[in-house]
Amino acid sequence: MLEVKNLHSGVEGVEILKGVDLTVKPGEVHAIMGPNGSGKSTFAQVLAGHPAYEVTGGSVTFEGKDLVEMDADERARAGIFLAFQYPVAIRGITNAYFLQSALNAVRKDQGLEELDTLDFAELLEKKLEMIGWDDSLIHRAVNDGFSGGEKKRNEILQLAVLEPKLAILDETDSGLDIDAVKEVAAAVNRFRSEDRAFIVVTHYERILNYFTPDHVHVLAGGKVVMSGDMKLALELEAKGYDWIAGEAAAVAG
């Protein structure tokens, strides 16, 4: 589904990703872990097509299409979703309206009929029921005055509505207490399926306890320095990231 080969990318001439490789198949959950400044969030932003990051080498293909050539909105409509670490507020636009616009943009692209307000309200109700949340967020302006927890929950609600093929969660657990992490992970679990893949970018393993990955990768110095399964995440939690530094040096050497 997603094929990342020797990806180099940076911002304003400073290289942050220095040759990342990653292969993601439908149905898989990949965790990307790493210390602060390792390039985890950059990787998430580059996959989503943030214009500030320039791809300077390597390739990224998604379902056979060259992602690097696609604009952020084209990638989104192709089925790539990024749950932001810092979701942005949009004044005066309700969440419901925003979501309806986004969903219709995607549907239109897929040649599906756009949903009117009533049909959309019905769909939204179903999704909320599915994740067990009330409708308190949907009539408020997008992320405007939301608490940290509300913003993260809102990202998951968007994921639920847009049903992407590949969802990238960028530190969705950061700033959340343990109950909120559980709640969010439980919601995301509902959308795990054979044809949907996840990339979970996180500093800590705790969210992975509730959302078990098939593969765990450690990013350090702009490269994947180690890959394994859940055991690797637990090892990291026990030993800390310093332990990786030596390994990274060995790879680089």
Next chain:
Amino acid sequence: MSQSQSAIDQQVSQPYKYGWSTDIESELAPVGLNEDIIRLISEKKKEPEWMLEWRLKAYRHWLEMREPNWANITYPPIDYQAIHYYAAPKQTKALESLDEVDPKLLETFEKLGIPLQEQKRLTGVAVDAVFDSVSVATTFKEELKKYGVIFLPISEAIQEHPDLVKRYLGAVVPPTDNFFAALNSAVFTDGSFVYVPKGVKCPLELSTYFRINALATGQFERTLIIADDDSYVSYMEGCSAPMRDENQLHAAVVELVAHDNAQIKYSTIQNWYPGDEDGRGGIYNFVTKRGRCMGASSKISWTQVETGSAITWKYPSCILEGDNSIGEFYSVAVTNNHQQADTGTKMIHIGKNTRSTIVSKGISAGRSQNTYRGQVKIMKAAENARNYSQCDSMLIGDQCGAHTFPYIDVRNSSAIMEHEATTSKVGEDQIFYCKQRGLSEEDAVSLVVNGFCKEVFRELPMEFAVEATRLLSVSLEGSVG
């Protein structure tokens, strides 16, 4: 959403939709301005002697006045002798009914989305259509008459209701008020007149659509709206002009009078031709709009969406004389390319317990300059006056400017004043967030900007709100990226 979205999609490829002109034979006054021209206009309009005298007095005063230069706008000097002050589509005889109106004119307004024919009329809206210097048609006149509501071109009102016109014309904006108001008083050609009698809630939205067509002409319309005790009226004004390389002058005066417990809601969508990308052509829009809340507990509410014109100089104001009267000003001003807008309001508190609200949203893109200029004045007698002002500016790109000049003058210590101001930039992050959810760049900008303007748009009548949303996306087309 789906409908308005596809409407936006259709629009983005046509920057100024109303730029065509109608090929129609017109009757033009000789170019230039002097007393003979004013006599000619007055004669064309079959005016009584007092009206001509009123005009000439204004003209003589205007000759003594100088063009104001305090606004934050720059433009080459206007040659007032190079303008035709009267242009009218030629017609050979007096019209008995709409069927006799030149089909070209009906077609023109239909193309603008303002059908005048009986069977196609907008439901719930009575329209006065003004083409260059004359009113072409006024719909629903008879229906309104049943309620005692007078809705006429002002030229007809001068003949049919001279007492009302005599009493109120210039009562809010005196001919000597300012340079452009004096010019308008001397040469105004048409516009609308509304009188809503005591206790009547006007059953229809009233609306005037102004179209400038002829080359090298100015448009000088005059609107007068009087709401008698306990009455209500909602009035909408729309306008457009063909694309021409020369600048054209538009200097209007609008006067509103609200008596005891009366309410006037005045909404404008100003979409005069703004000039091209390089700043060539466009309308110079110098407008004086003012309302007098003469009666106790009266209310005047201005809502404007300003997207057009090369230059906008406009300060719809309220004089709050009656105790407990209320003044409101809601404004969205959008400038793109080389447009310049200096707009805002004046709230003059005279009566006790008077309240005013100002919500101004300025959006600047391209190389445009967007200025909010507002004054809140609390006079000595105005016990317990309250004002709330909110001025928000949004910048798109880094070559435009936003400026805010709030003037506050308080002469009574019981006044409560609140002022809030913000400036924001449409951020790359906001656009990226929307795009990441699948919205195109144009839709993302439109969404962010519409959200910014929401507090104003919700004050607009339904028909206008849709139009405003659409216009905004057209005005800002190509301003990002």
